[in-house]
Amino acid sequence: MRALPRILTLGAILSLGLLFVLPLWRITLTAPQYPEGVVMLIWLNRLSGQLDLINGLNHYIGMRPIREENFPEFSFMPWLIGGLILLGILAVVVNRRWLYATWLALFAALTIVGLADFYRWGYEYGHNLDPNAPIKVPGMAYQPPLIGSKQLLNFTAYSYPDAGGCIAFGSFLLVAATFTGECIVARRRGKACTAHIVREAAPVA
């Protein structure tokens, strides 16, 4: 990679550090009685927002209480992201195309697995209901949407990435775009865009 794309890539990778201080995902519930909305935030290593209130409301439909300690993911997600950042830095330092590609592939895999896991938890909480719940609606499940909005009885559930999630997507897209761009430039110069081509013409100072 040339200097500018390489710096861009480094910046994108380092911005993942913000995931440690910004929430990844936001679930908002609104209802006629809750025009102000009830919010739950998902971070790398914890949950925040009006959890007690959400659990209090959920007990009517027999949903298990959402508690941080139920999610083993919170214990290793920071390590995964930390590792991803380190690997990214390594890729920029070594500046080898195959390493960038590996990083992108890993990040993509991690995102897909993460979303799948999120879906699985949503399914689990939404379907695995207490048979003694006060409110039972035949055929009704309360799985929140993976992304987007969905009507669940009187509540509308909104599920969208929060600041951290947006940064992660942005970071991925930026690195992917830079990487692709560099490949195209390299191809135009008559070099094959293959992983074994190691260094670009312009070394980083």
Added chain:
Amino acid sequence: MTTRTLLRSAMWLVPASVLVVILALSGCPGPKQAVATGDAASRVYIPPGQYDEFYGFFSGGFSGQVTVYGLPSGRLFKIIPVFSVNPENGYGYTPETQPLLMTSHGFIPWDDAHHPELSQTDGVPDGRWLFVNANNTPRVARIDLRTFETVEILEIPNSAGNHSSPFVTQNTEYVVAGTRFSVPIPQQDVPIRGENFRGTLNFIKVDPQSGRMELAFQILVPGYDYDLAHAGKGPSHGWVFFTCYNSEQAHTLLEVNASKRDKDFIAAVNWKKAEEYLAQGKYHEMTADYFHNIYDERKHMATSERLTKVRVLIPSECPGLIYYLPTPKSPHGVDVDPTGEYIVAGGKLATVIPVHSFSKMLKAIENRDFDTVIDGIPVLRYDAVLAGEVQNPGLGPLHTEFDGKGYAYTSCFVSSEIVKWKLGTWEVVDRIPTYYSIGHLLIPGGDSRKPWGKYVVALNKITKDRYLPTGPELVQSAQLIDITGEKMRLLLDFPTLGEPHYAQAIPAEILMKNSLKVYPLQENQHPYAVKTPEQARVERKGNEVHVYMTALRSHFRPDNIEGIQVGDRVYFHVTNLEQDWDIPHGFAILGANTAEILIMPGQTKTLVWEPKKPGVYPFYCTDFCSALHQEMQGYVRVSPRGTNVPLTYGTGQE
């Protein structure tokens, strides 16, 4: 009769019928009532879900409460119990709130609340606290405008009829309280016709951070009826003006005997001078007996302290402390204009509105322009202090508020109107009828340095035919009048609760942002609070049973209790575990000789129950909290005294 004569008679019908039509269109002669016209409805219409521009705080008079209205819509938002018990939420019934209503005469469930007064900073309402006076058993209360709850009540010793109260100084340094019904001081068993009645003018110091009140000093004054008050501002900051009537000192048939003199007084008190005398130790420490009651928001509980001493200043020993300004004729209101220069008196039996000049008053004091001296109080010469008189204002002028644009608005009780006049020229420029018999009136910030002069609200004593009749007892009313134009314009007429005397209003934006939504559960320091359902329990101490109960949608913990005995005194200490906005829970149990309790989120309140007969007694949530509110119920089993039924409790165990 020929056709011709028929026609001729018919001709007469034409002008006659025209006359009938004209009369019908113009209305029959008789009393005319103004109706709101033009765009009045849209001016006071607040679309659903939108907010009013002002909070209005109306005293409840004989209801002992303060009501909170939105202006301009006239919608009622809250009734704040202050001096009267309120079975609706347990105020004055629970052990937590009963201390607030303690006095040197014991527990008093009622009083007559007259004048709400917003705290001020730099002469402008700051939205921190609302003070209100109790007229019957002299007290001053403080309401916290974060919670809209009464948080402090201070009894005023050596006083009776606490009417000239609780007006504040420019930075709420002091709240004042003066005696309307002079009495022997100290109280003693003497003939009513004695000459030795006196009054006190009280200065209550307000802590600028906490708002906590303390009776700083009393000034012992001749036994007139000190009726109303207002503090100076700007140049007159440092002074407070009290009207008084009954300088005749009549003890009987006052309507005649207290109306004899041409002039009574406005007492001008220099409280900065009073502070100097206090610092010099020129006060007498009198024994007194009075209560100071404070509600602790974190403990959700009030405590009473009985105080025994008060510092008294005597005018004859403190030159320059107080002067009398002669004022015609049994003056009622005294109102200081936004500049602080003019002191307007409502001489309720006078044919003019006298306006005193603060700067002329200072000059008269400097020149010792005195008529006489009463008990060490110099009486200034009327002409030396008078700025001007408003001629022919209306009958029975009572109170004046200001719009900040150079105009004053005076309520006239007898002629039932508001009179608008110009400061400086003293000319009447407009008048508008009120329905009927207006007492006080309010302009938002109208007694401050910076009025929000958009509306004036008339507070009427009599409504008669204005609303659907409800038997002999009718409501009082308020009338909202637009004062943005040259002519006053009636916009809205709405009923009020109790008998509002004074009222004040403040822009909503000042208060809204500070309004508390829930009490943080983690900060709850009530000695019987339980913060998690697991801690709910029942403990017996001899005949006392303490139920540490939690309320959370939609159940109580515990909700089944056995082992209570006839003769037990059962304390249900209910903590509302919700931390969700607008989710109170209520609690009531069959046969309890007390009011229900309404518990706000994060709060703990106690209901005391003494079951008298064996049986099983249901209790339930009284506030519709959730879809399963009807299921929020439980049972207590009461057994005969000495039973062997063990004390057990639980929730959800079949």
